[in-house]
């Protein structure tokens with residue numbers, strides 16, 4: 001397991017994932033029940049954009065730093081993300097939040113977050129980031145050093161809460177795609193009301209299509225796919241874009257389209273585009 005999110009923190013893929021995540025949390029809040037969020041692959045929680053890995057990759061410069069300079073362009077979810085990031089920084093942007101810190105800061109005292117992170121070192125950093133960055137009283141937050149796929153697949157249904165599961169694996173292990181499909185199937189079999197958001201890279205369309213075809217035949221899997229393509233998919237060795245697959249929260253599809261379109265303009269090359277469509281459509 002070599003993946004270190006520090007190289008990629010604040011890149012275009014984080015912007016799509018995190019802006020849609022904030023939109024989802026806001027939409028689910030209107031359902032009138034406390035939120036329970038499970039982040040299956042949580043990472044370290046907080047990233048210093050002046051650290052060597054981040055500077056070396058240059059991905060944040062072409063992502064969050066470009067967004068901060070350009071502004072949200074009228075997109076509400078990107079605006080909310082900018083507010084959340086600025087809330088962690090007194091002046092210049094130095095700290096960028098990972099999904100668990102972003103989520104915990106958006107939740108209220110009656111909500112809960114369970115963040116799974118398999119690497120002990122990252123889990124320790126995450127605990128410390130959550131301690132420092134989540135105001136008290138705040139949501140009930142637990143960090144578990146466990147396999148997030150296994151944890152999410154055995155989650156007990158709880159009709160008193162709205163459950164959101166974010167699945168954001170590194171896709172470096174050969175079986176990550178298989179485990180995503182298996183986990184989504186097991187989550188929906190236990191509780192079809194669970195809202196699920198899956199992040200996936202786009203290198204070539206074949207791999208993404210194969211994932212979508214396997215997800216769309218799962219019983220109870222209904223939702224949409226927001227694709228952000230940074231360039232025509234001519235070189236399958238590069239990450240040419242990414243997608244968020246959102247199940248059980250179709251009311252957020254319009255906002256996802258707007259965000260993906262803004263990011264295609266902001267971060268894309270010639271031929272960049274957003275493609276948002278129903279799962280199975």
Ligand SMILES: C[S@@+](CC[C@H](N)C(=O)[O-])C[C@H]1O[C@@H](n2cnc3c(N)ncnc32)[C@H](O)[C@@H]1O
Pocket residue numbers: 001003005014017040041042043044045097098099100116117118119122146147148149168169170
């Ligand atoms: C893409 S990063 C997560 C980024 C984070 N979701 C965010 O948006 O800020 C993936 C993380 O998953 C962790 N990981 C890998 N396999 C895992 C597993 N089976 N269960 C839990 N965490 C895992 C890696 O150590 C890495 O920190």
